[in-house]
Amino acid sequence: MNKKIFSRMWFYFRTGWGTYFAFLFSGINTLVVTYYLAIEEIPFLLDIFPSFLHYVVVVVSIGVPLLATVGYLHFKRLTNYSSEVDISIEQNPYMFRLRPGYETKVVFPMYVLLTTMLLKLSNNEKLSKEEIEDINKQLKNLEHLCGGGWIDKPRGVA
DSSP: OOGHHHHHHHHHHHHHHIIIIIIHHHHHHHHHHHHHGGGSSSSHHHHHOOOOHHHHHHHHHHHHHHHHHHHIIIIIIHHHHHHHHHHHHHHOOSSOOOTTTTTIIIIIHHHHHHHHHHHHHHHHOOOOOHHHHHHHHHHHHHHHTTTTOOHHHHHTOO
16 A cells, blocks of 8 residues: 555545546636636627626526536537547456456355356266355355445455
8 A cells, every 4th residue: 555655645636636626726717717808808798798797697507508518418429438438448457357356255256156066067966065165155255245244345444
């Protein structure tokens, strides 16, 4: 964890900056700059927007629905988002191997045991004592997970 602390803090910083601070700051900055550098210098626009508050109300009432529509189109109607997902899946190593946690510790070992059982049943063979013990152990793990328990807590969780 100590080796990754800088990377983790950098990630948290970028998330906070990009998601919250920069979003809010850029919105306010755009409103202020466009009003005081453009609207105040053009007389007929000053008749439409006599004060900064009038300008903010009009721009926000038009801008928020417009930008929500653009966001909807980005996710639902255009190919942009599906391309982004394709790229992130291609670059994510966990799309091509098991994720650490319950999948590695419980789910896929249970698949291996079930496949072994099916092969033995199809060949009319009996399960060994070790195989039966493994199955019982995995069943206990599954019941523990279904009850809301942990199978090895993740890093950073007390």
